[in-house]
Amino acid sequence: MTSAVRFTGASRHFGSVRAVDEVDIDIAEGEFFAMLGPSGSGKTTCLRLIAGFEQPTSGDISIFGQSAQGVPPYRRQVNTVFQDYALFPHLNVLDNVAYGLMIAGMPKAERHRAAEEALELVALPGYGKRKPSELSGGQRQRVALARALVNKPKVLLLDEPLGALDLKLREQMQEELKVLQRKLGITFVFVTHDQGEALSMADRVAVFNEGKIVQVGKPEDIYYRPEVPFVADFVGSSNVLPPARTEQRIGKRCPAARRPEAVKIGAVGTVGSEGHAAVVRATSFIGAATRVSVTMDGTAMIALVPKGQALPAIGDQVHLSWDADDLHLMEPGA
Amino acid sequence: MRSDRASIGLKIAAGAGLAFLHLPLLLIFVYAFTTEDKSYQWPPPGLTLKWFAVTWNRPDVWEALSLSVRVASISTAIALVLGTLCAAAVSRTKFFGREAVSLMVILPIALPGIVTGISLRAAFNLADIPFSFWTIVLGHATFCVVVVYNNAVARFRRTSGSLIEASMDLGADSFQTFRHVILPNIATALLAGGMLAFALSFDEVIVTTFTAGQQQTLPIWMLEELVRPRQRPVTNVVAMVVVLVTFLPILGAYYLTRGTDTVAGQGK
């Protein structure tokens, strides 16, 4: 598999702040790659390093095998969909989309045709004459997408593209982006702080924290087999046991995690290979299930009660049970 | 509940203040039609249009006007270039000398005109440069820079930085980005700044007195007339025309930058 983007020990320091700290990434051609992490974790900076808006302080970045050192953004065959869309306000939609082609010297008729095709690809046929100010957020985002794709880039970068959209639109766009990527076969690299988004769209996810990548893997691996407590906590909620506790339970000194849906709540004496008494602190309805926060042996835990099951009230004494297999062990010393 | 309408006292005070600002100018308009030409008698003994024709035929008025227009045009052009360069530099990155640059640009207009005037005159004398059209332009361009700079900086601030990145991302180098993205977005601010610079230069008298030598711009002509009046109504006519003509760039600059948070002209 050809490597589309490779970071080798890349760092980007801003004075004493290490925005990106010795990061290694290997993104394969044709992959839908997600960079996930909280604000300030370095994921956006990494994206900008690929685009060329930032230069690494040390280490190397190569795109399809060629070093990007000292290569300005306009010479890279990489295009970006910006978080604020960055549509040119003084141009209409068609000219916006055709901008890259215009710069490359394509004659007017040809580039307008290509732009129209790109607009059809993003389901905005005939919107060419409008101005960006007349469009809704979702429409602007599609125009930004078309504007990037029309140049047939080798790598498409997306910087928190769905952040400004409402939930329904976001879910719709997630599907559309996935379909689009499959169809075009272009390498997509996108940045998000929304772990649900990363898990649902990406082929592989890299989780960032404080400038470093803490884990890379397929979505299921990230979710079910987090390697460090940070990942367990950031990606979906989790019940994380500190090493001391795990040692108590099963004799191994390392942190461990258990997903809330693995924790079952029942009356005292219900079935399960393990179980403990707990007190309910709070409940919150999240649609498909209800999150129940409990305190067990002085530790806070979260359980998920599916629809149909009886809900305990706050202050109730309940019995928690789970399967031993549902406890995922993480690396010691993590 | 307190009503949110202004008290009548406030309205009167505000209106009176505004009237105070405008009445003297309107008075000049009336005086441009008076038949009395030896004094400033009020009320005017009669009204006539003849002074307009007289003014039209005065060659010194035309010469002064032509000089003023030429000086203002060239000074504005220079100020546009220098002001935009400065504004671009200041808005690009947070570099150490930002405040120093802003101060340096604003100094020519912040210090009293007489200071600027004699400084320049002393410098010209020292360098043995004779007074000419260009010495006037030198002075004017220097204090017009700040007007353009203010407008340009304000507009740069409002222009999203990601537009420049987007342009480069799509393959445009720095010059292409300037031409296709930056310039269209600051054009109206530059136009507004340019108009204000023109008005400023057209009206300037203090610095010009020191840098003009024997030449007369329109304000210098008017100053002469104030001190040694020849035909008073002619001065009135010229004054009236000047006021009306300065209206246009100001209105223009207003409409160009209306709706933005920094409307042109506020920082004179």
Added chain:
Amino acid sequence: MSDAIADRPQNGVLTRVSDTLWRKPRLTILLLLAPPALWLGIIYLGSLFALLAQSFFAIDEFSGMIVYEFTLKTYGELFTPANFDIIIRTVVMAAAVTVAAAIISFPIAYYAARYAKGKWKAIFYLGVMLPLWSSYLVKVYSWKLILAKEGILNWLFETLHLSWLLEAYLSIPVIGGNSLSVSWTGTFLVFLYVWLPFMVLPIQASLERVPTSMLEASGDLGAQPSQSFRYVLLPLALPGVIAGSIFTFSLTLGDYIIPQIVGSSRRFIGQAVYAYQGTAGNIPLAAAFAVVPILIMGLYLWVAKRKGAFDAL
């Protein structure tokens, strides 16, 4: 398939220059700043320093030539009674104009900021902008017309049978005179008129920055309208007033035309500078006089900056 780092079609000179500029951002800034910095630095700052340097020289009393030796004698001359009078006179006038301008501007600015809506906002805005940018000389000239003995102001007093009031006023020493146009009152009025717009705009700008919700909150917490005005609005408008006062003060300090056209024969700083550098040829003294407003304004600006007035500019 072609490379990811492509050789873009436009590989002309400009693009290569652009590459270099992109790689060296500091160089770009340097190039951007060079022309204006050179212009302003050499032409303006250079001549300013030349002037200031002159103030440290002195003129030889006998030959009338400038002696190029460092001395503080010229500055000492500023303290002679006649010269010091000039300085005091100018500063007092500047202060008076500033205070009066602030008082008159406030209602205009307040109304324009708080109550003017829609087309009235535009009317007030243009109503202040147009006089602001109107020709300075024309404005001064208009007052010469107004204050002339045969002019409209006298005519007004006569028609209202109040001439005796005007005469009584004119007989007051110092601020009175033979007629309004050769009295300091006249000078004061013209200064006030010409600089008024400079005061209105910054006050309006800072008042507009006060969110209505703040005044509503004040009322909500039990304050009377006058209290809200005094304790909430006025302090927040102060930076605007200070900003405006910078203009009125500074412009009055250096002006030599207005006192010349409408005023008594006793001089102001601007006129002193003009006179000394002209036929008198005493450039060092002219320079020394010129330094006075610079110093005063420097001090004023420093105090103003401490009080946050620059946000209102």
